[in-house]
Amino acid sequence: MATAIIGIGNLGGTVARELASGGEPVILSASSQAKARKAAAAIGIPGSAALNNRDAVQRADNVVLALWLDPMREVIDEVADLLPGKVVVDPSNPIRVAADGTFTRTLPEGQSSGELVASLLPQGTRFVKAFGSVAATMLASNSRRTPKRAVLFYATDDAKAATEVERLIRVAGFDPVPAGGVAKSVRVEIGGDGAAGLPYPPNTFDLITCTNALHDMADPLALLSGLGRLLAPGGQLVVEDFARRRPAWLWAVFERLMQWIEGGHGRAYTLTEARALCVGAGLHIVCEKVFTIDWFWHGWALRAADPYPEQIGS
Numbered sequence: 001m002a003t004a005i006i007g008i009g010n011l012g013g014t015v016a017r018e019l020a021s022g023g024e025p026v027i028l029s030a031s032s033q034a035k036a037r038k039a040a041a042a043i044g045i046p047g048s049a050a051l052n053n054r055d056a057v058q059r060a061d062n063v064v065l066a067l068w069l070d071p072m073r074e075v076i077d078e079v080a081d082l083l084p085g086k087v088v089v090d091p092s093n094p095i096r097v098a099a100d101g102t103f104t105r106t107l108p109e110g111q112s113s114g115e116l117v118a119s120l121l122p123q124g125t126r127f128v129k130a131f132g133s134v135a136a137t138m139l140a141s142n143s144r145r146t147p148k149r150a151v152l153f154y155a156t157d158d159a160k161a162a163t164e165v166e167r168l169i170r171v172a173g174f175d176p177v178p179a180g181g182v183a184k185s186v187r188v189e190i191g192g193d194g195a196a197g198l199p200y201p202p203n204t205f206d207l208i209t210c211t212n213a214l215h216d217m218a219d220p221l222a223l224l225s226g227l228g229r230l231l232a233p234g235g236q237l238v239v240e241d242f243a244r245r246r247p248a249w250l251w252a253v254f255e256r257l258m259q260w261i262e263g264g265h266g267r268a269y270t271l272t273e274a275r276a277l278c279v280g281a282g283l284h285i286v287c288e289k290v291f292t293i294d295w296f297w298h299g300w301a302l303r304a305a306d307p308y309p310e311q312i313g314s
């Protein structure tokens with residue numbers, strides 16, 4: 001088994017390094033052979049440079065397309081006839097990164113680059129979305145983590161591609177976790193719509209706190225679901241807010257006043273409602289508490305855990 005990596009930039013270079021240090025035979029292909037040779041020497045695997053993209057694909061069983069979406073289309077056209085039967089790994093994200101590190105989406109909201117790339121491939125290609133859910137720097141610093149390995153998610157509809165990518169993820173120093181089929185690719189992409197509108201990849205934080213904010217969210221279910229996806233396995237989300245009180249008519253007047261003054265959504269929840277929102281967002285409740293601040297203000301707090309990995313693809 002050999003794995004070709006096309007595009008030896010930040011991500012391709014990191015994947016190549018981690019696979020090679022795990023013992024995988026890798027073949028590197030860049031926009032020129034000179035660049036591929038230079039990258040191979042820098043990574044410490046001289047002799048692994050291909051003549052060109054076609055040579056790399058011909059010599060490999062698996063192909064990682066570590067490219068931005070525009071060159072991705074050109075490269076797929078260039079090697080299309082060689083791809084049927086091979087496992088193609090797509091780490092691309094539908095984003096453009098500005099000099100200050102902020103990014104904007106390059107595809108319409110809800111469309112994943114995984115689905116787009118899969119649609120460009122010839123029939124018979126074994127497609128899998130993987131290695132793109134975290135920044136290259138995080139990939140490098142978390143590989144072969146001890147005592148517990150970090151996980152990497154993947155999405156595929158192809159059983160052989162799943163087996164092969166699981167092997168590659170392990171070789172690169174991570175534990176593989178399936179996130180569902182290609183239609184769920186958006187969940188494992190940076191800039192996907194599953195991150196509560198926040199600029200972080202899934203599976204990033206051990207602890208997220210959301211205090212005195214839920215009442216101002218127009219779509220609390222989407223927010224909680226997005227925050228859940230940002231939690232690393234075993235991570236926890238703490239949510240706290242003031243509670244809705246009775247009588248209902250008096251509280252409705254208060255909320256109208258709050259919406260007028262703050263200009264926000266202004267809709268407070270009881271603990272029961274907050275719990276239901278969390279459960280609806282795929283989180284499970286670890287503990288919860290109501291508390292009294294004074295005669296008017298009552299509050300609640302709860303701690304919820306990340307979705308179980310097997311639920312992510314459901």
Ligand SMILES: NC(=O)c1ccc[n+]([C@@H]2O[C@H](COP(=O)([O-])OP(=O)(O)OC[C@H]3O[C@@H](n4cnc5c(N)ncnc54)[C@H](OP(=O)(O)O)[C@@H]3O)[C@@H](O)[C@H]2O)c1
Pocket residue numbers: 006007008009010011012029030031032035053066067068069071074075091092093094095131132133134135136137190
């Ligand atoms: N960087 C990250 O942290 C990260 C994390 C997750 C996912 N990703 C995804 O990985 C992909 C690549 O990102 P990157 O940051 O690695 O970009 P990058 O550093 O710009 O690397 C892209 C590489 O593609 C090469 N390339 C362009 N056209 C080519 C062609 N026709 N044949 C062979 N190679 C070609 C470029 O070579 P030249 O410079 O010679 O043109 C460059 O080395 C993107 O889709 C991105 O969303 C990146």
